[in-house]
Amino acid sequence: MEILRNTFDFSDCPRSGLVLAGIVGLFFLCFPLFPHSSFAMSTLIQFFMFSLFAMGWNTIGGYGGQVDLGMAQFLGIGAYTTAVMIIRWNTPFWITLPIGVLLAVLWSFVIGYPLFRLKGHYFAIASIAASLVLKDIFDVWDFVGASRGLEIPTTRFSSPDFLHLIFTQDVYYYYIMFAFFLIGFLFINHFRKSRLAFQLRSIKSNEEVARSLGINVQWAKMKTYAIATSFVGAVGCFHACYIKNIETEDTMGLDISILIALMAMLGGMGSLWGPIVGAGILIPLKSYLKEWLGATAGLVGIDLVIYAAIIMFISALEPRGIWGLVGRLGSRKTA
Amino acid sequence: MYILQVQNLSKSFGGLQANRSIGFDVAQGEMLGVIGPNGAGKTTLFNCIAGVHQIDSGRVIFQGRRISGMKSHEIARLGLARTFQIYVASGDLNVKENIMVGCFMRERVRSAAAKAADETLGLFQISHLAKNVVAELPIAAQKRVAMATALATGPRLLLLDEVAAGLNPNEVDEITGLIRSIHAKLGVTIILIEHVMEMVLNICDRVIVLDYGEKISEGTPREVIREPAVIKAYLGERYARQYLEQAENR
Numbered sequence: 372m373e374i375l376r377n378t379f380d381f382s383d384c385p386r387s388g389l390v391l392a393g394i395v396g397l398f399f400l401c402f403p404l405f406p407h408s409s410f411a412m413s414t415l416i417q418f419f420m421f422s423l424f425a426m427g428w429n430t431i432g433g434y435g436g437q438v439d440l441g442m443a444q445f446l447g448i449g450a451y452t453t454a455v456m457i458i459r460w461n462t463p464f465w466i467t468l469p470i471g472v473l474l475a476v477l478w479s480f481v482i483g484y485p486l487f488r489l490k491g492h493y494f495a496i497a498s499i500a501a502s503l504v505l506k507d508i509f510d511v512w513d514f515v516g517a518s519r520g521l522e523i524p525t526t527r528f529s530s531p532d533f534l535h536l537i538f539t540q541d542v543y544y545y546y547i548m549f550a551f552f553l554i555g556f557l558f559i560n561h562f563r564k565s566r567l568a569f570q571l572r573s574i575k576s577n578e579e580v581a582r583s584l585g586i587n588v589q590w591a592k593m594k595t596y597a598i599a600t601s602f603v604g605a606v607g608c609f610h611a612c613y614i615k616n617i618e619t620e621d622t623m624g625l626d627i628s629i630l631i632a633l634m635a636m637l638g639g640m641g642s643l644w645g646p647i648v649g650a651g652i653l654i655p656l657k658s659y660l661k662e663w664l665g666a667t668a669g670l671v672g673i674d675l676v677i678y679a680a681i682i683m684f685i686s687a688l689e690p691r692g693i694w695g696l697v698g699r700l701g702s703r704k705t706a
Numbered sequence: 707m708y709i710l711q712v713q714n715l716s717k718s719f720g721g722l723q724a725n726r727s728i729g730f731d732v733a734q735g736e737m738l739g740v741i742g743p744n745g746a747g748k749t750t751l752f753n754c755i756a757g758v759h760q761i762d763s764g765r766v767i768f769q770g771r772r773i774s775g776m777k778s779h780e781i782a783r784l785g786l787a788r789t790f791q792i793y794v795a796s797g798d799l800n801v802k803e804n805i806m807v808g809c810f811m812r813e814r815v816r817s818a819a820a821k822a823a824d825e826t827l828g829l830f831q832i833s834h835l836a837k838n839v840v841a842e843l844p845i846a847a848q849k850r851v852a853m854a855t856a857l858a859t860g861p862r863l864l865l866l867d868e869v870a871a872g873l874n875p876n877e878v879d880e881i882t883g884l885i886r887s888i889h890a891k892l893g894v895t896i897i898l899i900e901h902v903m904e905m906v907l908n909i910c911d912r913v914i915v916l917d918y919g920e921k922i923s924e925g926t927p928r929e930v931i932r933e934p935a936v937i938k939a940y941l942g943e944r945y946a947r948q949y950l951e952q953a954e955n956r
């Protein structure tokens with residue numbers, strides 16, 4: 372009962388913010404009904420996907436203070452699980468989804484157990500290393516297509532195929548991802564009020580104090596990592612059906628891991644809205660930059676420059692990200 | 707009935723012997739003081755009891771159960787809570803949320819933890835600070851929050867490490883009263899490390915004295931402040947006489 376109440380209770384959020392969120396949500400719901408470009412549509416789908424990645428990252432990274440820079444490996448596990456199962460055995464997407472999530476969580480335990488013995492920068496670096504090792508393995512593993520990657524043959528399915536999630540029109544993907552997004556968002560609203568979230572914030576503040584309060588630090592981190600990686604793994608499964616053409620570089624690259632972490636940091640670590648705000652800024656930026664500069668070879672590095680600038684902005688101006696900035700301006704107004 | 711028994715406890719850091727075969731017993735409901743000069747090994751003793759350090763030899767028995775060798779969160783769950791001499795509250799938790807973390811050791815859901823935290827806030831007279839960030843509070847209030855958080859776990863034994871350090875005489879009186887009232891109200895056994903001798907003389911039933919990692923004396927406060935070894939190692943002649951007079955006048 373308490374769980375259900377926490378999930379749908381937003382009473383601690385400011386009224387004006389909730390109204391704004393409601394309007395934006397309504398816009399998302401109706402967006403496909405208005406005339407729109409396929410570019411805008413795919414940008415919004417990306418926004419939903421990366422919001423979920425960042426929400427997942429935010430559990431362990433924002434609430435728990437464990438900066439993970441290897442989230443893409445779990446995206447890869449989800450995507451490859453679904454792709455392999457659909458291509459080889461025609462398995463329905465909805466069966467590949469729990470299996471992909473389960474594998475991502477199992478892998479999170481395998482690497483989380485040693486990784487969470489490390490602190491601070493060492494943890495971040497080790498998470499990068501783990502992710503790159505897994506990518507290298509996938510690059511040479513024939514069963515998952517090695518460096519050729521995998522392609523789901525769309526001709527085998529007649530769109531719209533809701534069982535295998537194969538559509539020729541993006542609007543189906545849009546609504547499915549929007550549903551994922553809403554479910555993820557409500558889950559985080561429950562999570563942030565849970566015992567585990569309080570334990571994590573205590574760990575982030577001081578691990579020795581957390582232990583003295585009866586918190587099993589290692590186990591709390593591993594449980595949260597499982598939550599984070601199931602978010603990323605689930606969207607990874609979706610990614611396979613949406614993109615259909617899976618390669619290690621696009622699914623497991625370091626740039627994706629960094630982008631995920633950066634979104635949560637920019638938006639505001641350890642807050643409900645932060646990851647969404649971060650994704651809402653960075654995804655359109657990334658899409659438009661690619662659109663404008665895509666052909667202009669040699670200038671591709673510009674996104675890295677922008678990311679670096681964002682990191683400087685966060686560390687210098689407001690460690691709590693944009694959400695922290697909003698909070699500060701808000702409290703100044705009322706004060 | 708002893709709530710805590712420490713037997714032959716030794717702990718060294720490299721070549722430095724911080725605790726040398728220390729032994730003492732603490733009775734249920736007692737208020738025990740631990741005094742001694744800086745670097746005597748008092749905080750190390752707490753860390754050994756609470757499972758922060760693995761001890762080199764000896765045993766610690768809590769409520770009839772051997773706890774030496776257990777992890778600190780397991781020991782906490784058995785009902786042994788402690789505060790830290792240097793309390794670093796760097797997180798974004800406010801006062802009430804901090805205390806809720808303590809409550810969450812026994813409670814599973816937020817509403818129950820919040821309710822328990824409200825009671826603890828009231829007991830420590832810091833309800834008005836509930837929404838403040840701990841790091842921004844004055845030191846006296848921070849010490850209260852640290853004690854309240856530890857007590858929120860519902861311990862049978864509470865270890866307090868210099869909770870009166872850095873407080874002015876008024877604040878010392880207040881926190882002394884507070885310790886006395888939680889001791890009486892909740893029936894929790896307390897061991898406190900303290901340099902403020904007035905406080906030790908005031909509230910402790912018994913005192914142990916550490917010097918260079920060794921227990922050099924044990925007894926009632928009046929007894930230990932007369933001991934030549936304690937006067938030499940810690941109190942000094944002048945203060946010993948002064949404390950003795952105070953004790954006589956009380």
Ligand SMILES: Nc1ncnc2c1ncn2[C@@H]1O[C@H](COP(=O)(O)OP(=O)(O)O)[C@@H](O)[C@H]1O
Nearest residue numbers: 719722724742743744745746747748749750751
């Ligand atoms: N974690 C540690 N590593 C190395 N030396 C330590 C550690 N903790 C304490 N010490 C040393 O042990 C001795 C006792 O310290 P401590 O227990 O903090 O004394 P007290 O609390 O009585 O002032 C000191 O010399 C201190 O430097």
Ligand SMILES: [Mg+2]
Nearest residue numbers: 748749750791
């Ligand atoms: Mg000390």
